Amino acid sequence: MMKLITTNTSPFGRKIRILMQLLELQEGKDYTIDKIVPRLRPVELVQHNVLARIPTLVLEDGSAIIDSQLIREYLLAHYSTSAGNALIPSDPAKVWEVKNLAEIAQGLMECTIDLLLEGRRPEQYQYPEWSQLMQQDMRRTIAYCEENAVPEEGMNLYSLTLICALDFIDFRIPNFNWKKDCSRLSAWHSSISQLSCIKNTYPTE
Numbered sequence: 001m002m003k004l005i006t007t008n009t010s011p012f013g014r015k016i017r018i019l020m021q022l023l024e025l026q027e028g029k030d031y032t033i034d035k036i037v038p039r040l041r042p043v044e045l046v047q048h049n050v051l052a053r054i055p056t057l058v059l060e061d062g063s064a065i066i067d068s069q070l071i072r073e074y075l076l077a078h079y080s081t082s083a084g085n086a087l088i089p090s091d092p093a094k095v096w097e098v099k100n101l102a103e104i105a106q107g108l109m110e111c112t113i114d115l116l117l118e119g120r121r122p123e124q125y126q127y128p129e130w131s132q133l134m135q136q137d138m139r140r141t142i143a144y145c146e147e148n149a150v151p152e153e154g155m156n157l158y159s160l161t162l163i164c165a166l167d168f169i170d171f172r173i174p175n176f177n178w179k180k181d182c183s184r185l186s187a188w189h190s191s192i193s194q195l196s197c198i199k200n201t202y203p204t205e
Helices: 011-022 068-078 092-119 128-148 157-172 183-192
Strands: 002-006 031-035 056-058 064-066
Touching: 002 011, 011 068, 011 092, 011 157, 056 068, 064 068, 092 128, 092 157, 128 157, 128 183, 157 183
Parallel strands: 002 031
Antiparallel strands: 002 056, 056 064
16 A cells, blocks of 8 residues: 655645545555654655655555655556546647646745745744745746636646645735736636545645
């Protein structure tokens, strides 16, 4: 049985948890979830991932796949369902478009993490200009998605990553209020949030 090492709050780990459900993998039968506190560097994490980062996927033979992007590729290569297959377009011309958009959404997650970590530094060591840049990058990225890349109905790699990124912003920075100027993206967000795999993986403390 595989083991996913993650947290309740990680958007990167959540992306994999949603993917596992789309691939019809069952928790308790096909995999377990080991929820840890990364900053404590627990043994169960560092023995499988020298970087002590999450998510980490431990395979049945004890080997591990690190980084959410690699885990995603591994799962897509080894498991197949109609929902899972739909994550990558059948049209070869659109494959790289969707993957590129997914990387933009992944970058939005990373900007949010950078902003949060900067805000947790002792005040005398914080760099306000850096925080402003991260916020500008986030707003510019969300505006791009609103104007050029509101996901279509259904789930693909882009929409999977984007919902995790936007929900993480709402969860950690509720006053960011990205929806104010993004009516189309907000409508899409409200619709996709009704899916059970989105509801049952929403971040919690």
